[in-house]
Amino acid sequence: MRRTVRLCALTTSLFVLTLGALLWGARPAAAQANGEKIVGGPYAVNVGPRSATVVWVIQKGEAAVGTEPGKMERTAPILRAESITLTALRPGLTYYYQSFPGEAGKGSFKTPPAGAARFQFVVYGDTRTRHDVHRTVVEGILKNANPDFVMHTGDLVADGGDTSQWPIFFDAERELLRKTAFFPALGNHERNAKNYFDYMDARPYYSFNWGSSHFTVINSDIENVGATDTEKDSFWKEQAQWLAADLRDAQSADFRFVFAHHPPETAVRRRQGENKQMTELEPMFEKYRVSAGFFGHDHNYQHYLKNGIHYFTTGGGGAPLYDVDTPPEGITVKVVSTENFVVVNVDGKTARVEARKPNGELLDSTELHQ
Ligand SMILES: [Fe+2]
Structure with missing residues (x-):
């Protein structure tokens, strides 16, 4: 209602x-x-x-x-x-x-403030399955950050269609979500379920501005958007056209941040080459000068720098950890198989990206310049 x-x-x-x-x-x-x-x-x-x-x-x-x-x-x-x-x-x-x-x-x-402003956002994802670990990640965010808003990279729950899982998610998230704004991306485990769209008042893909930065969230879960390949292709084509226009129109922003569930690059050997549609977006990201992309799906922390764009995977929100057994050559900055969250502080033309373990230990730190 x-x-x-x-x-x-x-x-x-x-x-x-x-x-x-x-x-x-x-x-x-x-x-x-x-x-x-x-x-x-x-x-x-x-x-x-x-x-x-x-x-x-x-x-x-x-x-x-x-x-x-x-x-x-x-x-x-x-x-x-x-x-x-x-x-x-x-x-x-x-x-x-x-x-x-x-x-x-x-x-x-x-x-969101208008114009240039200092602000902080947190990125995390894959909060499904290990509920006690999910709680420690949320506690870690509350202790080590004070975000103006949070971005979730998807797989909030193990099965979006199963109503028994959502109260568990909300219980673990309660103290964080009641003091900030929540911007989720759709994961494959949401199953494109109506529950997700109802509870998040969500759209499959969207964008917004915060200060002088632009945030774009897309739905990389192609498998669940339609029953046939034609429907899936049609969705992806429509979304890609929207994405190009969205990024083109955001060229005056200080930073352009993109979010999706599936990462375009991965150090998880058995998953390399799986997300071709995401990898094929990289030239568009380069053309429209995306500052950084944030992804999930792989339950670990990964950071790549490729053709001037930072790609972060932060999928360590509670789901069982994956190895980082085959880091891609030439682009890998840091890969660690651990629970994690990422804190981004934007201050004028500088954005500091810090990845932390739930206990606050710093994993990786990077400065982005407009
Ligand atoms: Fe996933």
């Missing part, structure tokens, strides 16, 4: 009151009466200079399934996303919200 709130008086305090007054006594009372509980969020998505969407996920009961009458082997929660789109925001401010009563319903996010 979606609502829209337009903020006529542009103060953060009134923002809290406005959203709180709208929601308090409406949803929560009904939620309790109906045996509903909140299992995800709140978190802010699609945060722009003028608008943002706050989402939280509600469970109402569960469904069960089994192979014999009366013997249920599996259950799955029945979930729905509630969201509210806030408009008439102002750029470069912190907004505090109360999405439902109590401390758990409180959150905040920043809107």
